[in-house]
Amino acid sequence: MAAGNVAPDAHIVEAATLDRAVAASAASDLLLILLDLKMPGSAGFSGVALLHAERPSVPILVVSSAEAQVAAPEARRYGAVGFIGKDQDLSVIEDAIAAALAGDHPAPAILIHDEIDAMAGKVASLTPTQLRVLLGVLDGQLNKQIAWELGVAESTIKSHMTTVLAKLGVQNRTQAALAARALGLGADR
Incomplete structure (x- = not known):
């Protein structure tokens, strides 16, 4: 996985369902969450909102096949720091992971415009x-x-x-x- 190239010493935990992802998010050494919007147990952006509520200081990158122009702003509204399309090149994914791990992303504060x-x-x-x-x-x-x-x-x-x-x-x-x-x-x- 790309995270291994960006952070070779990273401990990567895969969770097949939202419940397992929430349980895994309790780890004290958690540095980053990569989350698929279509994860079983999640509807819409509920997984992003729930994981952000559980661990607000841990950056969340959404990885999805959803249309980025629509899904990326929505994911940010619920606390994600970024969005990666599943069709992206490996180098783009690695760059996004590296930026999130380095804290190089807009603050997850929600800007209220409408x-x-x-x-x-x-x-x-x-x-x-x-x-x-x-x-x-x-x-x-x-x-x-x-x-x-x-x-x-x-x-x-x-x-x-x-x-x-x-x-x-x-x-x-x-x-x-x-x-x-x-x-x-x-x-x-």
């Missing part, structure tokens, strides 16, 4: 648990189902949902789901 960027900034401000609750809502789950999946009390989910609604500036679960879907969180890409 309503979409503003809502993306709000979603990016959610904690990992709040984002999981929102993703559960996107899947059509009830609070009880989300609570069971996360291994917490239903009252905890209700509390998180109240906070999610407040952070997103919406009145109910339907509005939260519509806002998140409009941002591509629930869409398969």
